[in-house]
Amino acid sequence: MNKHLVVSDRQAANWNDAFPVGNGSLGAMIYGGDRTEHLQINEETVWSGGPMDRVNPDAQQYLPIIRQLLQQGNISEAHKLASQSLCSTSPDMRHYEPLGDVHISFTTPTKPHTTQRTLDIDEAVVSVTRADSSVTMHSECFATYPDHVIAYRITAQQPISFTTTVSRMDLHNPLAWRCDGMRIVDNATIGLYGTNGGSNGISYELLVRVVADNGVVDRIGATVRTTNTTAATIYITGRTTYRTADPFDWCRQTLNKAAAHDYDALRERHIRDYHELYDRSAIHFDDSIKDASLEQLTTKQRLDRLRQESTNTNPDVALWETYLAFGRYLLISSSRPGCLPANLQGIWNKDYEPAWGSKYTININTEMNYWFAERAGLGELQLPLIDLIHTMLPSGRAVARHMYGARGFVAHHNTDVWGDCAMQDAFLPSCAWPLGGAWLCLHIIEHYRYTHDLVFLRQELPVLTECITFFIDTMIRDKDGYWAVSPSISPEHEYVMRDGTRGALCTGATIDNQILRALFIGYLELAADAVCDDSSDLMNDVRERLHGLRPTSISSDGRIMEWSEEYADSEPGHRHFSPLFALFPGTEIRHDTTPDLINAAARFVRKRMSNGSGNTGWSKAWVIALYARLWDKHNVWLNMTKLLTDSTLDNLLDNHPPFQIDGNFGAVAAMYETLIQDYGDTIYVLPSLPDPLHSGTLTGMRLICGAVLDMTWRNGHVVALDITSTRVGRVTVVFPDQTQITITLDTDRVSHIIPTHVTTTHVTTTAKEQQ
Template sequence: MNQRLWYTSPATEWKNALPIGTGRIAGMVLGGIEEERIALNHEWLCVGQNKERQNEDRSAYLPKVRKLLEQEDYEQATILANEAWGGNGGISGRPSKEDPYQPAGDFRFALDQGEAGNYRRDLDLERARVKISYEADGRYITRVSVGHLIEDCIITRIYAREEPVSGTFWLDRAEDERCDISYELGDNTILMHGVFHQGMKFCVTADLKIRGGKIIPIEGNRLRVEDALEILIFINIGTDAKNELPIMECRRRPLPSKSWEQLYRENIAEHAKQYGKLHLDIFEEEPNLPTNERIKKYREGSGDATLPVLYFNYGRYLLCASSANGELPANLQGKWNEDLHPAWDCDYHNDINLQMNYWPAENGHMEDYTEALLRYLEKMIPYGRDAAKKLFGCRGVWLPLSTDIWGCATPETYGWSVWAGVTAWLAQHVWWHYEYGQDMEFLEERGYPFLKEAAVFYEDFLVKDSDGIYQVMPSQSPENRYVGGGELPVTIGVSSAIDNELIMDLLSHCIRAAGILNIDADKIAVWTEILENLPPLQIGSKGQLLEWNKEFEEVEPDHRHVSHLFGVFPGEQI
């Protein structure tokens, strides 16, 4: 129940297509009738021009900003803090040095067929497959696409119940002045090469296998199939992100010789190893309506109690399809993107977005799929150490509000970047991995060392005021601002509620971890003393939890970020 998204018409735009993926590569199936488009991505594919970016030493700004904050000159403190640590991008007028996540291109085909009827397009979450079906010219035609987790490629099967099928197949990519595209054509293979100027190289391969009929190369990037009883297309993508030729990544995954039936069955079984670990049911009947109609009626107040279950299942599916064979965590759009210039570079936003991707992972029994996130955090440690020292003169690790596949710790969103809370928030996921799994080896060798290094930063960064209270200076409540803080999109202040909650969260987990491992008694004493002297959470004149250290007037009282409620969820401070 509630394991299927289905529609009675093709997607008219990319965002309404149906996603498949292996974690390493991904596709969005639009389900077109006259022409099918599968939009393709590779988790490592970006422009690739800024892998080596580094921070300059900006630590001399810290006492100057703190002095302005002590004087309660929040506008000037915000301006100076952004001059110091705002970096590029954002509203700076300077291009961000993050490498934007890029589309690999599109696989397309057009079948020889007349008008279609009884059309259906669906994504089966349990079987991890997209199926397009319709009747045309007296034939029942099905097109099934999967991100095959064992073969680590995208496979599409076209079949018309032993009736012959003909069509034209090709690869292409939207015109992009930064990227040169070329093609090679074999007897049954289309190969597309891409080279970003002074950046990454990549390739996309589409290999066709048919039963009956024939394949004819007809143009520089097109193959023609005539009178086949079954068509299988195997799509793969390679990059030079790891300093190898892109084609070598594809060649490490040779074409399987298995039948479609075997490929299909084994992929369902492999997907079930993770997705099938948890089932959520409520005992209500699922409406027999297309998903878009269910959503429309739900918005109109239909009382469809089962739609949230479908939403829950879909979220788990997306994390599976973003993770299975992946080396990188899910980004702002999972692993799917069609835009050459995507919103926010389709990056990793670390002030709630990356974390939200993984909220259902440990408690949703997909703990194995957090490994990419954990490895990514570990990869960032050297960059974070360098940033902590150069930006703030501190030990430990400072991680940025946003970054890209390289994990560099440089501020790249001027106007938003000045924040010291990221490391503590992401450390929560490290603790959860131990808390849910109770893996002592993980805690000792990976978890606790990360938590401890995150805590060291705050040991140095916090400022003890004249009352003996540890203050966070500078501090922000992500993406929000208050009156008197100037015109920049985020006000820099002192000890926002979320910063206090994050430090409480981190240090309490450090203390528990050290106690479990029976080590670092001296550190436990340091962390306990800090916890006992952090600013308390405050209640305002309307009975509300204060977002900042004082009851400031908000510029946007209904702002979409409610960061101060971290202590309710996902934290446990309230």
């Protein structure tokens, strides 16, 4: 099989062209410059300051009035009062910042130029080759999780010299150094340090050490000089007081341990650790449907080719496969156990005032980062997201109590490193949405469904209970008698009433009802497995709220309704598909159980897309997944192609714009949906496979029923399907022709499903081979 590479034949023109490495905590963007290498460094916990209390003290007093105004249809007054009494007194949460920059300047007398930059996705190593008439230099860089450093290795055929410096400059204001000072540790080690946000802020350290195999390493001022060497390694690490009381000592000891190892051993340990995750699942397309000649082109050239073609007669299938592998690489590189979850940019951010704070936007973007984690066998990479919920609990409880007069915990559409749960910004169409914590809690339910980990269940069920308790306390009966959230919104979208009044606040948005339905059903399921008292007041309240939710409804024009009333869209091509949460990532809308809602969902997507929706990277990824669930393989492929041509940077990072990582992750999840749609008791095989991807293999996909699936397909037909069970259960497999077969699962058994012709399937079951 072909290697998965991102390739460039020149130095990075800017940050959006650099290549990322990461170990969950540390990240770097590598420019591969001709004469000066630039590594822009991030550390996951470098945020702009400490925790804050931002709750509006008047919220609880005016909340009943706002609800009443909404029930009366007095939208303008409700908005006015909500803006004054609900929006936080300090609009902005803390935001994510860079740690610093490392500069390696080559002082050889000649002028080498970059001949190739390569990100080897299969090994998680970036390499750069520089050459001129007299010398060829090869560099490689990786971020190692076991050893907590970024290693940059330089080798040359002839002795070379270079200097190493560090900085923390704002690219938008190069005269502003954003650190408190430089640190000189010894003749080979330098760094910088500082504190963000005052006395309760976050203090950080960046340390860099140069170790040469030969030649001389010395220092002048805050510059480390390396002279006449043919091989040297630069080790980089960083830490903050968010994790460690003394980050300088931690960094110094970390560098000591890393530098004590042989470089090749360090590299081997990194690759072995990476492969333990990366090799668990993969999607490959047959070489027979790939154009081998395209492998000679750079990634930019391949993307340009797609952008310039008016037809899709010769698709670059191998590039799409590389894009999918890149998504797994990014998740492994930005979300490891014990670390923070991936934020809007994973861990890679160059700006001190980044777009949307590079925070956790939890009205879809953060959740989208983890849509494919469980099915790709990377469930433990989702644990940082669940850890974040625990970080949010103290703030969420305080917000529930002081804003809403309620028990439990609540979060709105953003949170930060401290788990801030108050409203972010002062823009009601975004901030007045109290379902952020509920959506996050669905990931607790998902992880349990895949693992049936009873220790995890006992630990997390109280979190779900607190989330649900908030809604039991705060939901009201709407004018039709349904239980509803008020006030709320349909995220980031406004409606237009018959008199032309625009509004955002509402009672019982469709997405709210769908999220809560999934939350309540999941809670009852997990509570049963935990043997909770089924007759308790809490369980009775959950069932009452569940059965009292407004069902997902269809409007007079045949579309899923976004609000409880038939308002007009303020943006017919809005980027959010909020009322289709129940189609994907939810499972309420299905071909086999709700055909009318499937048709209404298809109409909704058609209307949005015909008016320009899906024009941002993450929105495009979401619509691909929606088309996959609609079994519309034509539009799946059309939008896969547009994702590459319109929303992908030349280094394959997603372009919102600006860069957001959710599009990369969402697209991988969407690809899995084209191959397998998993409803727990039933899986659909190849339900929306695009024709250009007609032959390939899927390995290591986890199923909710407790099994691992491997599949081979040729010319759009399954030729082999193996389901290896990890626990006892049953699952029904439905093939594209609607032929189905039910398999009984037993621990460590493999069911070999061999389609013998179109309408019959042969199944053999064997004991799993001993490892």
